[in-house]
Amino acid sequence: MSLNTSPTRGPLDAAPASPxxxxxxxxxxxxxxAGRMILAAVILIAxxxxxxxxxxxxxxxxVMIAVALAVLARRxxxxxxxxxxxxxxxxxxxxxxxxxxxxxxxxxxxxxxxxLVVMFAGMIAALLLDRDRTWKPVGFGWxxxxxxxxxxxxxxMNGTQLVEENLGxxxxxxxxxxxxxxxxxxxxRQIIDTETIAMGLVTAxxxxxxxxxxxxxxxxxxxINVFHRLEFFLPLNxxxxxxxxxxxxxxxxxxxxxxxIALSVMFCILIPxxxxxARYGRWPKNEWTRRLxxxxxxxxxxxxxxxxxxRTAVIVLGIMFLLTLLLRPWLGITLFALGIPALAIGAxxxxxxxxxxxxxxxxxxxxxxxxxxxxxxxxxGRLADLGPSLIQASQYPFFGTGLGSRIVVxxxxxxxxxxxxxxxxLLEVGxxxxxxxxxxxxxxxxxxxxxxxxxxxxxxxxAMLAFAxxxxxxxxxxxxxxxxxxxxxxTFFVYSMLLAVGAWLLTASPPAVRAREAGEGxxxxxxRPQAATGATA
Numbered sequence: 001m002s003l004n005t006s007p008t009r010g011p012l013d014a015a016p017a018s019p020x021x022x023x024x025x026x027x028x029x030x031x032x033x034a035g036r037m038i039l040a041a042v043i044l045i046a047x048x049x050x051x052x053x054x055x056x057x058x059x060x061x062x063v064m065i066a067v068a069l070a071v072l073a074r075r076x077x078x079x080x081x082x083x084x085x086x087x088x089x090x091x092x093x094x095x096x097x098x099x100x101x102x103x104x105x106x107x108x109x110x111x112x113x114x115x116l117v118v119m120f121a122g123m124i125a126a127l128l129l130d131r132d133r134t135w136k137p138v139g140f141g142w143x144x145x146x147x148x149x150x151x152x153x154x155x156x157m158n159g160t161q162l163v164e165e166n167l168g169x170x171x172x173x174x175x176x177x178x179x180x181x182x183x184x185x186x187x188x189r190q191i192i193d194t195e196t197i198a199m200g201l202v203t204a205x206x207x208x209x210x211x212x213x214x215x216x217x218x219x220x221x222x223x224i225n226v227f228h229r230l231e232f233f234l235p236l237n238x239x240x241x242x243x244x245x246x247x248x249x250x251x252x253x254x255x256x257x258x259x260x261i262a263l264s265v266m267f268c269i270l271i272p273x274x275x276x277x278a279r280y281g282r283w284p285k286n287e288w289t290r291r292l293x294x295x296x297x298x299x300x301x302x303x304x305x306x307x308x309x310x311r312t313a314v315i316v317l318g319i320m321f322l323l324t325l326l327l328r329p330w331l332g333i334t335l336f337a338l339g340i341p342a343l344a345i346g347a348x349x350x351x352x353x354x355x356x357x358x359x360x361x362x363x364x365x366x367x368x369x370x371x372x373x374x375x376x377x378x379x380x381g382r383l384a385d386l387g388p389s390l391i392q393a394s395q396y397p398f399f400g401t402g403l404g405s406r407i408v409v410x411x412x413x414x415x416x417x418x419x420x421x422x423x424x425x426l427l428e429v430g431x432x433x434x435x436x437x438x439x440x441x442x443x444x445x446x447x448x449x450x451x452x453x454x455x456x457x458x459x460x461x462x463a464m465l466a467f468a469x470x471x472x473x474x475x476x477x478x479x480x481x482x483x484x485x486x487x488x489x490x491t492f493f494v495y496s497m498l499l500a501v502g503a504w505l506l507t508a509s510p511p512a513v514r515a516r517e518a519g520e521g522x523x524x525x526x527x528r529p530q531a532a533t534g535a536t537a
Contacts, residue, residue, distance in 0.1 A: 116183055119187050140502075167404060181489065202498075205497060205498070207297070217253070219253040255308075268320070269495060278291045316479050389423050415427075421481070422480055472495070
């Protein structure tokens with residue numbers, strides 16, 4: 001019966017029905033109180049005035065654009081997940097050591113540094129002020145700590161020599177740079193508190209890598225690097241000129257990396273994750289469609305490896321495949337069967353590249369000769385650098401010449417690039433540093449591999465994720481012997497983010513929590529992680 005036809009009630013009758021609830025107000029319909037609107041206007045006017053008066057026109061325009069974008073993207077900027085997405089985008093798409101923000105400072109402020117500083121400050125503030133947010137176990141803290149100590153101790157052990165050679169500031173700067181590099185792992189791990197965020201990060205890295213691979217193929221064909229033209233449509237200052245490299249009768253793609261080798265290694269460590277997502281990804285929902293999509297993604301990443309024309313990538317892929325064949329034989333055989341047609345297509349499509357990358361390994365004498373060229377000069381072969389470097393290392397066997405003592409670029413250059421991170425570490429921080437490096441790289445791999453075959457052995461989805469991360473780490477560890485890995489930060493950052501996913505997997509994933517509750521597994525001594533407290537910063 002409608003309200004208009006209901007009988008009249010007396011004062012002693014039942015209380016009238018409550019009035020209908022007001023319709024929900026959406027966020028777009030919410031208006032700020034007058035005081036907050038006035039405050040916002042004053043702040044915007046102040047920012048505009050300061051920018052126009054004290055900054056150059058280009059910098060002022062950049063600031064205003066940044067403010068406008070901040071207003072439009074305020075929901076992203078107040079979310080930890082949003083900042084994680086910004087970090088991934090900046091690392092994957094803005095070449096490091098090529099662009100700086102148009103902000104007048106005594107140093108060049110690169111975008112990734114600004115993002116990390118903001119995230120680090122926000123994380124510290126959240127831990128101090130938000131009672132619901134607690135420090136999450138990082139799993140790999142002790143290997144990282146030992147590695148950092150091995151770097152740090154080389155400074156006082158070579159203090160006198162560093163000061164006499166005016167390298168004290170370089171040592172301090174290098175140490176600070178390592179704090180920045182290692183902070184990526186810790187920041188990302190503190191953000192990952194749910195399976196959704198962990199899988200979202202893995203998926204985002206794979207798809208961003210796919211975009212970079214597509215544009216790298218375009219670069220190979222046209223010799224136009226899209227990432228080297230960002231200054232034309234983003235407020236960025238160019239701080240380094242274009243780089244060029246040729247091999248196999250053609251141009252080697254740089255993509256968004258500092259060097260083709262670094263680009264190829266980044267693609268390599270993403271390939272196991274792409275294969276994992278083909279089976280266990282959340283999108284597309286249909287299994288066969290998902291397998292088709294990620295098969296194409298894997299092929300595109302492999303094409304990215306090809307256009308970088310790097311033999312290092314072939315070695316990395318070979319090690320990852322051999323480990324798969326040894327530890328997961330059926331998966332290895334399946335991948336081999338699927339890889340044969342891909343190799344045939346690659347040989348037919350780009351025979352010179354295929355010959356350089358694959359067939360050159362069959363010519364052992366020629367390969368060794370190519371690594372012995374130009375001894376004593378910049379760009380010498382790896383084997384040509386090995387003997388003299390070992391002689392130098394024997395003079396400072398335990399602590400090297402000190403962190404920051406080897407400067408390989410710029411006006412203050414005093415050493416050559418060795419294309420061997422392990423050898424460079426031996427020279428700079430000695431055998432103690434190499435031991436710390438080995439612990440830093442190998443301990444997480446052992447932990448992930450053991451977890452995959454013990455704690456998660458009955459849950460294939462989690463076990464295979466740990467195994468994929470193990471393969472990526474093994475590939476990165478292999479690459480350390482063939483290029484100066486820590487000097488190419490994009491690949492290191494991608495590896496650090498994958499390591500953060502691995503840390504979540506070992507400490508807070510469903511199998512880890514169940515194992516800890518049952519008093520089993522590798523991390524039973526850690527407290528049970530609290531439930532997610534929301535994504536707002």
